[in-house]
Amino acid sequence: MGEMSKPLHARVRNQANTPGPRTSPPRVPRTPRVDLNSAGYKQAASKYTRFMIAMPILLVTTYILFDRLALGHTKSLRGTPADKTNKV
Numbered sequence: 001m002g003e004m005s006k007p008l009h010a011r012v013r014n015q016a017n018t019p020g021p022r023t024s025p026p027r028v029p030r031t032p033r034v035d036l037n038s039a040g041y042k043q044a045a046s047k048y049t050r051f052m053i054a055m056p057i058l059l060v061t062t063y064i065l066f067d068r069l070a071l072g073h074t075k076s077l078r079g080t081p082a083d084k085t086n087k088v
Helices: 039-069
Strands: none
Touching: none
């Protein structure tokens, strides 16, 4: 009965709640993983940059075209001048 009178978290034994020596992982010397001047790196960086520039343009264009074609909304006239009849 002595073991059952303890709370459940005290009865469960695993590595998380057993005390033991704490050791930090061994330090690994930091060496560059990639040569920043290599042709492969420059090609990958260029592709990534083009992707990051193209994605917002693609997403906005897709949204506008879907709004017009599938939902049937009309083109907004944001860049046109105001009605000329109201001018003096």
